[in-house]
Amino acid sequence: MNMTLVQKIRAVALAAAAVHATAHAQTAPTMKMTTPIPASITTPDSVETRFGLLKFRDGFPDEATAEKVYDNLDYVRGIEAFLNTMPGASAEAIRRGFASQGADNNQTVLITEHLMDSNSLFLTPNTESVYNLMWVDTKDGPVVIETPPDVLGVIDDHWFQYVGDFGRAGPDRGKGGKFLLLPPGYKGDVPEGYIVLRSGTYGNLVFWRGFLDKSGASNAVANTMKFTKVYRLADAANPPQMKFINVSGKAFNTVYPNNFHLYEEVNNIVQYEPNESYSPEILGQLASIGIEQGKPFSPDDRMKKILTEAAAVGNATARTIVFRPRESGTYLYPNSAWFTAFVGGNYQFLSQPGVRDLDARIHFMYYATAVTPAMALKKVGLGSQYAVATTDSEGKPLDGSKTYRIHLPPNIPAKDFWSFVAYDNQTRSMLQTDQQFPSISSLKKDVVINPDTSVDVWFGPTAPKGHEANWVQTVPNKGWNVLLRLYGPLESWFDKTWKPGEFERVS
DSSP, X not given: OOOOHHHHHHHHHHHHHHHHHOTTGGGSOOXXXXXXXXXXXXXXXXXXXXXXXXXXXXXXXXHHHHHHHHHHHHHHHHHHXXXXXXXXXXXXXXXXXXXXXXXXXXXXXXXXXXXXXXXXXXXXXXXXXXXXXXEEEOTTSOEEEEOOSSEEEEEEETTSOEEEEEXXXXXXXXXXXXXXXXXXXXXXXXXXXXXXXXXXXXXEEEEEEEEOBTTBTHHHHHHHHHHOEEEEGGGTTSOOOOEEEEOTTOOOBOOOOSSTHHHHHHHHHHHHSOGGGSOHHHHHHHHHTTOOTTSOOOOOHHHHHHHHHHHHHHHHHHHHHHHSOOSTTOBSSTTOSOBOSSTTSOTTOEEETTEEOHHHHHHHHHHOOOOOGGGGOOOTTSSEEEEEEOBOTTSOBOBTTSOEEEEEOSSOSEEEEEXXXXXXXXXXXXXXXXXXXOEEETTSTTOOOOTTSOXXXXXXXXXXXXXXXGEEEOOTTOBEEEEEEEEEEOHHHHTTSSOOOOOEEOO
């Protein structure tokens, strides 16, 4: 039977479609039900990828391809799990650090009676306030937290999610309050007379800062010791005695690991806390690499090798996001080294409702700690504002072997005080030098202020002659970065009519 032209065209089209549709189209005949198949929904015989050549027989992966794909899947999920659970790993590292100093119960407060110095490893702390540090656990029932006045405090859960503020940014308005912290899923009676907070986890980081005054740190220390009480609600009639441990000058670590051990730290949280306390998606990532509640985390040699590499790449990713940020809105000024550690100004790290800014969360949680809406407050004359610099005026990393000068123009917009603190690039903790405090601030009694109210500060391995009072020491051949803090920031900071100078290399 002769074919019409249309039939011939249709037959050619069907044949061509069949070639695209299967890897072995030359052996697959055209059938009665054969229709044109879009090439975009088929898989070629072979696919070149960054992890090797993948081969398929009519869409079916060969054994070597399946092995490569699963190795890559475990690797990718390992990286994502590293980055997405970093906040929890940070909280767990803090818990372990506190426990190493005796704060492994609800009645012990670690307090920096003589301020915090570079002996201890904390992510970007300051040297101008009294830190008070606790780990509070509600597994035995609701816990009452009586807070001191005139502090700035926050409670974050075991995954480093925000629970509540107290002090100047809290509902007690800085007067001190009686808070009731309820455990996950609590359905019991809630008595009156408390400010009630609900946490998704049993373990909680509780810390607050006391402020210096003319007496120095003594009033802030006294307030903590006089007013702080933490006890189970069941013990309200007869609260146990509080214990205060001075950790100023103590060497201990609260920074989480950058290697395979991070997964082990995260596994501790997964085993201890309810699944409902964190994202099902992220817990699913963890389960896919062997971290699941009620099961031992014991990866075989293959998986441990993959996760070791995934952790290294996850850490490299986080470090790059911090030190070479690419997100729009990170830098505070055009052609400047100064950037914000809190990209987007949202404590939930949302770029818009329902959309997580993943890089913003990584940026903050790798560099700093304490999640609270107070970080996003922009109130003239209240709270604090921060700016970070990791490079000099030429865009080169700050080098501990070099000497730099930075100029703060007149009328520095800080109602209370300003400060610089230098940090080690590796630990993101205070830079360890011959100086107890690697910092300088307007609270320093001998700091030199220019006649026009501007200030010049020098950073380098040795003090420039004649500028010893305004010098912060650095370490030769060690990278460092700096945080500029403005306490009681003024309008000229927010409208950017005032801006700090850049780090100018002088030798």
